[in-house]
Amino acid sequence: MLLEAKNIGFKYGAGDWLFRHVDLQVEALEVVGITGPSGVGKTTFSRILADYELPNEGTVTMDGKPIMTSSYHPVQLVFQHPEKAVNPRWKLRRTLNEGWQPNDDFLDKLGIKQEWLNRWPNELSGGELQRFCVARALGPKTKFLIADEMTTMLDAVTQAQIWHAVLDIAKERNMGVLVISHDQHLINRVCTRVLEF
Numbered sequence: 001m002l003l004e005a006k007n008i009g010f011k012y013g014a015g016d017w018l019f020r021h022v023d024l025q026v027e028a029l030e031v032v033g034i035t036g037p038s039g040v041g042k043t044t045f046s047r048i049l050a051d052y053e054l055p056n057e058g059t060v061t062m063d064g065k066p067i068m069t070s071s072y073h074p075v076q077l078v079f080q081h082p083e084k085a086v087n088p089r090w091k092l093r094r095t096l097n098e099g100w101q102p103n104d105d106f107l108d109k110l111g112i113k114q115e116w117l118n119r120w121p122n123e124l125s126g127g128e129l130q131r132f133c134v135a136r137a138l139g140p141k142t143k144f145l146i147a148d149e150m151t152t153m154l155d156a157v158t159q160a161q162i163w164h165a166v167l168d169i170a171k172e173r174n175m176g177v178l179v180i181s182h183d184q185h186l187i188n189r190v191c192t193r194v195l196e197f
């Protein structure tokens with residue numbers, strides 16, 4: 001499985017180019033970092049890969065073909081702020097089961113307690129809520145996960161737990177992972193190579 005972005009260029013509205021001529025190839029089982037100064041467009045680029053935005057130039061393909069966007073998207077994103085990524089009016093069970101139905105072993109692996117499923121998002125800590133966003137993004141049809149500052153707001157122990165589980169699951173499932181982060185230590189630890197934006 002190969003995710004390929006070729007010659008990507010993007011601008012918001014009629015503004016200047018945010019970036020142009022960006023190329024990236026990620027294969028199954030690769031863990032690739034994306035780094036660069038604040039505001040250069042790393043998050044925007046990840047949104048293009050996951051089809052939240054259309055590029056003004058260039059193409060995104062999987063195994064050489066355009067990605068079908070009508071069903072579950074094989075490129076899934078997890079953001080820094082889980083509270084912005086869930087519906088505050090849905091209990092966590094509903095949010096979790098939006099895309100797929102993980103079993104108890106899977107939830108255990110990510111440190112999700114059964115009792116949390118019956119709570120509202122505002123009744124969980126940021127780290128607890130982020131585990132749900134990660135679980136939701138790791139459905140069986142996910143081929144590539146983009147972690148955009150996924151654990152930035154978490155303490156070191158929780159960061160390590162979540163990354164350990166995600167990398168384990170990615171390996172089991174033959175997934176590729178993109179890691180957007182300003183944390184050079186994390187990038188060095190988990191990534192095999194880096195795209196400097």
Ligand SMILES: Nc1ncnc2c1ncn2[C@@H]1O[C@H](COP(=O)(O)OP(=O)(O)OP(=O)(O)O)[C@@H](O)[C@H]1O
Nearest residue numbers: 012013018036037038039040041042043044045182
């Ligand atoms: N919807 C939008 N409309 C207009 N400009 C936007 C929009 N979203 C983001 N931008 C601008 O695009 C630029 C790139 O933002 P983006 O979040 O992609 O950068 P980034 O490299 O991920 O930054 P950071 O490292 O700080 O997260 C920023 O200057 C931002 O203000």
